[in-house]
Amino acid sequence: MTLLDITNLKTYYRAEDGWVRATDDVSLSIDRGETVGLVGESGSGKTTLAKSIIRLLSDNAEIVDGSVEFDGTEITDLTDSELRKQIRWSEISMIPQNAMNGFDPVYTVGQQIVQVIRYHEDGTSKAEARERARTLFDDLGIEPDRVDDYPHQFSGGMAQRAMIALALALSPSLVLADEPTTALDVVIQDRILETIKEMQEELNSAMIMITHDMSVVSETCDRIAVVYGGRVIEVADAETIITNPRHPYTLGLRNAFPDISDDDQELISIPGTPPELVDPGEGCRFAPRCPFAEEACWEVTPEPESYGNGHEVECHRADEIEHLQAEAGKKETWREQDLGRPDEFESDRAAAEVESDD
Numbered sequence: 539m540t541l542l543d544i545t546n547l548k549t550y551y552r553a554e555d556g557w558v559r560a561t562d563d564v565s566l567s568i569d570r571g572e573t574v575g576l577v578g579e580s581g582s583g584k585t586t587l588a589k590s591i592i593r594l595l596s597d598n599a600e601i602v603d604g605s606v607e608f609d610g611t612e613i614t615d616l617t618d619s620e621l622r623k624q625i626r627w628s629e630i631s632m633i634p635q636n637a638m639n640g641f642d643p644v645y646t647v648g649q650q651i652v653q654v655i656r657y658h659e660d661g662t663s664k665a666e667a668r669e670r671a672r673t674l675f676d677d678l679g680i681e682p683d684r685v686d687d688y689p690h691q692f693s694g695g696m697a698q699r700a701m702i703a704l705a706l707a708l709s710p711s712l713v714l715a716d717e718p719t720t721a722l723d724v725v726i727q728d729r730i731l732e733t734i735k736e737m738q739e740e741l742n743s744a745m746i747m748i749t750h751d752m753s754v755v756s757e758t759c760d761r762i763a764v765v766y767g768g769r770v771i772e773v774a775d776a777e778t779i780i781t782n783p784r785h786p787y788t789l790g791l792r793n794a795f796p797d798i799s800d801d802d803q804e805l806i807s808i809p810g811t812p813p814e815l816v817d818p819g820e821g822c823r824f825a826p827r828c829p830f831a832e833e834a835c836w837e838v839t840p841e842p843e844s845y846g847n848g849h850e851v852e853c854h855r856a857d858e859i860e861h862l863q864a865e866a867g868k869k870e871t872w873r874e875q876d877l878g879r880p881d882e883f884e885s886d887r888a889a890a891e892v893e894s895d896d
């Protein structure tokens with residue numbers, strides 16, 4: 539059953555040189571209890587999409603179009619106070635990239651958890667809420683007495699765990715986990731991910747797991763949405779994204795994390811840089827870095843095409859998958875010097891313009 543339904547969402551930031559189209563026409567839905575991974579390079583718009591869901595956006599951001607329906611409620615229509623009272627923390631919570639920034643330095647961590655619990659549960663006493671915070675700490679492997687510590691007394695890993703305690707304190711239906719382990723060292727990363735998964739399963743919460751790491755999503759998610767240049771360019775169940783993706787960008791990402799595929803392939807990175815999101819223009823945003831870009835890719839923004847079982851792809855060449863997959867596995871396919879719009883397309887276009895002028 540659908541819990542969250544995002545339709546044609548556009549969230550832009552006002553910047554000096556125009557609107558930054560950080561989330562640009564995104565549709566995505568999530569079922570109850572489901573874990574969906576948002577994967578893509580830094581700056582592709584993953585955090586903006588998550589913050590749009592819980593409306594934790596900065597002042598220069600605006601949801602300019604689209605809908606975010608959560609359990610039958612249109613979130614974009616709620617006032618800030620309705621959102622705080624009815625949704626934030628109690629129904630949808632967020633574990634940010636850096637937990638230290640999520641806590642107020644002047645209160646103890648316990649006081650902050652107690653405050654959130656009591657704001658949403660009128661009948662809960664301070665003592666009961668505090669006991670809940672202690673139990674959560676215990677569940678997450680933190681000494682319960684540390685509820686009386688201030689955020690700065692916590693190590694990075696412990697602060698991240700405390701943030702998970704806060705995010706799960708009210709058994710929300712949806713948890714937004716934004717790179718919850720990137721600020722931590724590798725040994726702790728795995729343990730924290732496991733803890734999040736265990737707690738989520740216990741509560742039967744749905745989760746959006748944001749990461750740039752393909753191997754993290756392949757281990758933790760039911761479905762994966764691949765984000766590029768402010769758009770979801772491919773979405774499918776995790777198995778399909780890992781073993782049978784259709785978008786060249788997803789194929790490229792897979793090459794950058796070869797341990798997730800069965801073959802013994804060397805690590806190949808995608809040359810070039812992510813697109814400019816101020817006035818990106820028409821055409822596929824990946825075309826300048828795509829080894830398979832054809833003329834149409836530079837001219838026409840691809841619409842999502844369905845390939846069954848919820849597999850959707852925004853690519854003009856998604857039908858040619860067998861050929862593309864084989865080519866994408868070769869290092870010589872991803873050559874730095876092949877970036878950019880080939881001259882022959884330019885001259886074709888110039889010729890077409892001359893013809894149409896005639």
Ligand SMILES: Nc1ncnc2c1ncn2[C@@H]1O[C@H](COP(=O)(O)OP(=O)(O)OP(=O)(O)O)[C@@H](O)[C@H]1O
Binds near residue numbers: 560581583596815
């Ligand atoms: N407050 C802001 N004002 C202007 N532009 C912003 C703001 N926040 C983010 N952006 C821009 O929006 C785009 C998407 O950023 P976002 O943080 O959502 O991406 P991301 O995929 O989550 O990246 P990261 O993994 O680095 O957090 C980027 O081009 C970024 O520079």
